[in-house]
Amino acid sequence: MTDNHNFFLRNVWYYALPSARLKPGTMVARTFLGEPVLLCRSQEGKIFAVRDICPHRAVPLSCGRFDGQEVECCYHGWRFDHAGRCVAIPSLLEEQDQDLSRFNVQSYEVRETQGNIWIYMAQPGKSQSSSRMEIPEIPEVPGFGDRPPQLVEVMRFPCFVDHAVLGLMDPAHSPYVHRVWWWRSGELHEEVKQFDPSPFGFTMRRHQLPANTGKLYWLLGGIPETEISFRLPGVRVEETTTTKHRVCNLTAITPISDTETEVTFALYWTPSWAKWAKPVMHLLTRAFLNQDRAVVEKQQIGLKHNPVLRLIKDSDMQAQWYYQLKREYARSLAEERPFVNPVKSQLLRWRA
Ligand code: FES
Numbered sequence: 001m002t003d004n005h006n007f008f009l010r011n012v013w014y015y016a017l018p019s020a021r022l023k024p025g026t027m028v029a030r031t032f033l034g035e036p037v038l039l040c041r042s043q044e045g046k047i048f049a050v051r052d053i054c055p056h057r058a059v060p061l062s063c064g065r066f067d068g069q070e071v072e073c074c075y076h077g078w079r080f081d082h083a084g085r086c087v088a089i090p091s092l093l094e095e096q097d098q099d100l101s102r103f104n105v106q107s108y109e110v111r112e113t114q115g116n117i118w119i120y121m122a123q124p125g126k127s128q129s130s131s132r133m134e135i136p137e138i139p140e141v142p143g144f145g146d147r148p149p150q151l152v153e154v155m156r157f158p159c160f161v162d163h164a165v166l167g168l169m170d171p172a173h174s175p176y177v178h179r180v181w182w183w184r185s186g187e188l189h190e191e192v193k194q195f196d197p198s199p200f201g202f203t204m205r206r207h208q209l210p211a212n213t214g215k216l217y218w219l220l221g222g223i224p225e226t227e228i229s230f231r232l233p234g235v236r237v238e239e240t241t242t243t244k245h246r247v248c249n250l251t252a253i254t255p256i257s258d259t260e261t262e263v264t265f266a267l268y269w270t271p272s273w274a275k276w277a278k279p280v281m282h283l284l285t286r287a288f289l290n291q292d293r294a295v296v297e298k299q300q301i302g303l304k305h306n307p308v309l310r311l312i313k314d315s316d317m318q319a320q321w322y323y324q325l326k327r328e329y330a331r332s333l334a335e336e337r338p339f340v341n342p343v344k345s346q347l348l349r350w351r352a
């Protein structure tokens with residue numbers, strides 16, 4: 001499995017949904033890694049997730065009803081609780097003693113933090129608690145406590161997860177894919193960045209933003225410094241700070257199926273004026289993500305022919321690290337041994 005690039009990483013937390021999209025007493029049907037999942041939020045605000053297939057005759061549970069506590073299948077009214085336990089089969093007579101636990105539906109571990117819902121996608125038959133291995137933690141955006149993002153944008157990319165991740169970590173595409181008049185001049189400059197291994201990934205060491213970058217950032221007051229980290233399975237956290245302010249973004253990649261991937265971009269900021277700029281920032285974020293999606297759509301034309309893809313130094317080093325990290329994680333799981341980060345501290349240079 002691990003010699004083939006095209007596999008989903010298991011035993012990791014994936015970004016599931018912005019918290020705000022799951023209101024109390026409602027349920028949302030989703031697909032993650034090809035598995036149908038039903039996310040629910042109780043009236044009290046607690047979230048849970050179960051497999052979205054009724055164990056009786058396979059009708060999606062999402063076609064039924066959720067009363068804020070239990071999910072009821074629309075076909076014969078079987079009911080399931082937050083742990084996926086079958087708690088009622090209406091067609092049974094009282095004296096027909098049935099062990100309902102035989103009809104439980106699989107449940108998933110879910111967690112909510114900083115306005116984001118995460119789901120743990122275990123290897124089939126294994127829960128997180130049954131695994132003694134260290135796993136990548138759910139990433140936290142530093143400096144915002146449990147505040148939700150001020151802006152969140154979710155977009156579907158028509159590709160396998162790896163291509164979305166590579167696009168996210170690709171420093172050389174910006175001058176071509178994100179060429180817009182208000183951001184940068186078209187000229188390429190040499191970039192030199194120090195990278196270090198960090199838990200289940202790597203970090204571009206904190207550095208000052210060069211004067212030519214980010215004309216928007218002067219609004220932050222002071223010279224901005226930025227640090228970007230990546231961790232498995234596909235999460236990037238970018239932290240930009242000045243003495244006064246802090247702007248962070250979390251970009252998370254979630255495989256939906258072999259051919260669809262979801263990219264979530266959540267933005268957190270401290271400047272109070274930024275709330276007035278929200279509509280504009282929404283438009284810019286969408287425009288930006290659309291540019292990435294458009295090029296991924298074009299890439300699919302070529303990928304249909306299964307070409308060998310060439311990765312170069314140094315601008316594709318992060319892509320190579322991603323593949324190495326992913327393979328090493330899968331191997332460490334298969335061999336039940338600790339994960340060894342394959343990334344070594346290194347200076348990378350490229351033109352962008
Ligand atoms: S199919 Fe769900 S209760 Fe029968």
Ligand SMILES: [Fe+2]
Pocket residue numbers: 167168173174177178292
């Ligand atoms: Fe991009």
